Amino acid sequence: MIRFDHVTKRYPDGTVAVDGLTLEAPTGRITVFVGPSGCGKTTSLRMVNRMIEPTSGTITIDDRDVTSLPPHELRRTIGYVIQHAGLFPHRTVIDNVATVPFLLGTDKKQARARAAELLERVGLPAHFARRYPAQLSGGQQQRVGVARALAADPPVMLMDEPFSAVDPVVREQLQDQFLQLQEELGKTIVFVTHDIDEAIKLGDQIAVMAVGGHLAQLSSPADLLARPIDAFVAGFVGRDRGYRALGFARGAALPTTPEPTVRFGERVPPGGLEEWTLVVDDTDQPQGWLRSGPSGSPPGSPIDDAALFRGGTLATQGGSLRAALDACLSSPSGRGVVVDGDGRLEGTVHLDAVTDLIASRERAEVTGGADG
Amino acid sequence: MADVAYLPGLPRMLPALLPADDNSSPWRFPQYFADHFSEVMGWLWAHTWLSVVPVIAGLIIALPIGWLASRHKWAYPPMMTVSGLLYTIPSIALFVLVPPLLGLDPLSPLQVPIALTVYSVALLVRVVADGLGSVSEETLQAATAIGYTPVGRFFTVELPIAVPVITAGLRVAVVANVSIVAVAGTIGMVNLGLLFDQGFKLSTDTPYYPPIVLGLLLCVLLALVLDLLVILLGRMLTPWRKAVRS
Numbered sequence: 381m382i383r384f385d386h387v388t389k390r391y392p393d394g395t396v397a398v399d400g401l402t403l404e405a406p407t408g409r410i411t412v413f414v415g416p417s418g419c420g421k422t423t424s425l426r427m428v429n430r431m432i433e434p435t436s437g438t439i440t441i442d443d444r445d446v447t448s449l450p451p452h453e454l455r456r457t458i459g460y461v462i463q464h465a466g467l468f469p470h471r472t473v474i475d476n477v478a479t480v481p482f483l484l485g486t487d488k489k490q491a492r493a494r495a496a497e498l499l500e501r502v503g504l505p506a507h508f509a510r511r512y513p514a515q516l517s518g519g520q521q522q523r524v525g526v527a528r529a530l531a532a533d534p535p536v537m538l539m540d541e542p543f544s545a546v547d548p549v550v551r552e553q554l555q556d557q558f559l560q561l562q563e564e565l566g567k568t569i570v571f572v573t574h575d576i577d578e579a580i581k582l583g584d585q586i587a588v589m590a591v592g593g594h595l596a597q598l599s600s601p602a603d604l605l606a607r608p609i610d611a612f613v614a615g616f617v618g619r620d621r622g623y624r625a626l627g628f629a630r631g632a633a634l635p636t637t638p639e640p641t642v643r644f645g646e647r648v649p650p651g652g653l654e655e656w657t658l659v660v661d662d663t664d665q666p667q668g669w670l671r672s673g674p675s676g677s678p679p680g681s682p683i684d685d686a687a688l689f690r691g692g693t694l695a696t697q698g699g700s701l702r703a704a705l706d707a708c709l710s711s712p713s714g715r716g717v718v719v720d721g722d723g724r725l726e727g728t729v730h731l732d733a734v735t736d737l738i739a740s741r742e743r744a745e746v747t748g749g750a751d752g
Numbered sequence: 753m754a755d756v757a758y759l760p761g762l763p764r765m766l767p768a769l770l771p772a773d774d775n776s777s778p779w780r781f782p783q784y785f786a787d788h789f790s791e792v793m794g795w796l797w798a799h800t801w802l803s804v805v806p807v808i809a810g811l812i813i814a815l816p817i818g819w820l821a822s823r824h825k826w827a828y829p830p831m832m833t834v835s836g837l838l839y840t841i842p843s844i845a846l847f848v849l850v851p852p853l854l855g856l857d858p859l860s861p862l863q864v865p866i867a868l869t870v871y872s873v874a875l876l877v878r879v880v881a882d883g884l885g886s887v888s889e890e891t892l893q894a895a896t897a898i899g900y901t902p903v904g905r906f907f908t909v910e911l912p913i914a915v916p917v918i919t920a921g922l923r924v925a926v927v928a929n930v931s932i933v934a935v936a937g938t939i940g941m942v943n944l945g946l947l948f949d950q951g952f953k954l955s956t957d958t959p960y961y962p963p964i965v966l967g968l969l970l971c972v973l974l975a976l977v978l979d980l981l982v983i984l985l986g987r988m989l990t991p992w993r994k995a996v997r998s
């Protein structure tokens with residue numbers, strides 16, 4: 381657990397970057413610091429590994445004051461990842477990852493073996509190990525940065541906008557992989573971002589900071605969306621927070637109805653089909669929708685990529701109501717496609733059924749809120 | 753084509769253009785070299801040391817100064833001005849000034865290496881500062897955050913990354929030293945410059961070319977070889993640059 385106790389940072393020029401910050405980042409969880417530019421997120425983060433010393437207040441890790449160790453020793457127990465990775469251009473990828481073990485005097489061979497294992501875990505193929513950072517894409521460099529931070533198996537990780545500099549698709553991959561990794565490793569993480577969506581996706585706990593360096597709200601992502609504490613937080617969390625909050629809502633089971641299907645690669649039967657028919661592959665995984673009738677595929681025509689509408693998203697049974705709603709809204713037939721945990725078709729769900737679930741959940745939540 | 757046809761005749765024509773005495777022809781330098789072989793080789797050897805050692809000493813002195821200049825923005829401009837000014841002092845003047853300034857015997861064999869070291873420092877301070885300045889802020893931050901001590905960071909992260917820039921500066925310093933050392937020969941220091949001195953002394957009524965041409969050739973050759981060695985050393989220290997280029 382990392383504890384900030386009345387921590388204030390005033391820079392020599394008088395700027396108060398962090399103002400009386402008190403909070404706990406629980407062990408094994410991800411705490412996200414989010415807020416507008418200049419609100420003191422980076423400053424807060426760097427006070428943990430003493431890249432910046434607080435003006436007043438104390439920071440403890442597992443009840444031990446961070447000032448009780450020499451800075452370089454403290455830092456070797458804390459993983460640190462920054463925006464542009466900051467890899468060492470003169471060292472191969474594998475030696476970049478093994479930096480901290482080398483510093484700690486681990487046997488070189490052993491350190492490299494562990495580094496290779498980590499590279500694999502962050503999703504970099506083995507042949508990247510002998511490359512130099514400049515031979516990697518930004519996203520790949522960021523993976524190396526994460527692996528390097530993990531190399532000495534530090535209990536604590538500090539991450540300062542680690543995924544901000546890559547394109548949205550790669551960012552999403554990196555986030556998903558990061559969550560998966562955290563599931564296995566259970567590090568105590570402080571994660572800084574200015575992107576509220578990223579905060580909501582990754583955080584077990586979110587600290588919203590306001591300019592001037594004070595903590596505006598500390599709560600779980602769902603609570604943050606449901607009950608912003610003041611106008612600043614409400615504004616920062618954004619307009620479509622009602623919709624985003626559905627991402628945390630797991631309603632009762634989705635009431636699916638069986639959906640007639642055709643197989644990808646076959647032909648439209650001679651008798652024709654309904655206007656919209658779901659296409660599945662050999663393993664029953666939905667592929668898209670097929671349109672029949674005057675403006676669609678005529679009987680006897682192939683069911684191939686050219687004939688398919690792939691626009692619809694899939695909802696997973698047991699997943700969030702947001703995914704269910706999105707599956708309905710994005711489906712050309714208006715029927716949301718629901719799959720099981722293995723991606724096999726379970727059936728379709730109607731928009732009405734989903735909105736009913738949302739409505740009943742909201743009533744439950746409001747009553748629940750009144751009780752608590 | 754006509755031009756080329758007459759070119760081979762040039763070496764034979766040139767001496768004809770010059771004073772008649774056969775022995776003083778510039779093309780007699782191999783003869784001169786053969787006659788004075790061991791002596792000239794000794795000078796070449798001394799010349800090599802005088803060109804290389806002050807650069808190494810200069811680099812060692814320039815490292816902390818350049819580090820300061822790269823660390824502290826306020827220190828950079830004055831340091832660059834001072835080192836620039838040092839470099840404009842004529843070498844002959846510096847050779848003469850060093851002994852009294854340092855309280856050495858005016859004929860001390862150290863005056864030349866010391867003066868050359870001063871030049872090397874003047875040149876390399878900027879190079880070191882710029883080389884260290886080329887290390888990206890992210891890399892520095894990452895190194896600190898990972899748990900390097902300041903000294904460890906300097907020697908294992910900053911300095912290796914600065915090597916390409918520093919090597920470029922070392923090339924200039926070494927080559928410049930080869931020519932400055934020759935000047936010291938004219939005030940009697942043992943090195944290839946003595947060949948020029950000999951040439952002048954032996955030129956009585958007519959110029960006596962062989963030692964002069966030999967000195968010139970050996971200086972150029974020495975500069976080329978040392979330059980090449982610095983390049984190779986730089987390549988050896990920066991395998992990462994080669995990998996990135998290809």
Ligand SMILES: Nc1ncnc2c1ncn2[C@@H]1O[C@H](COP(=O)(O)OP(=O)(O)OP(=O)(O)O)[C@@H](O)[C@H]1O
Pocket residue numbers: 391392393395396397416417418419420421422423424574
């Ligand atoms: N070395 C410094 N000297 C003076 N003021 C500083 C210094 N570093 C940061 N500040 C100021 O402190 C405040 C907080 O800076 P900080 O870098 O912590 O913000 P941030 O929340 O990380 O912002 P961003 O999202 O833009 O990275 C800002 O107003 C900034 O200008």
Ligand SMILES: [Mg+2]
Pocket residue numbers: 421422423
């Ligand atoms: Mg920041």
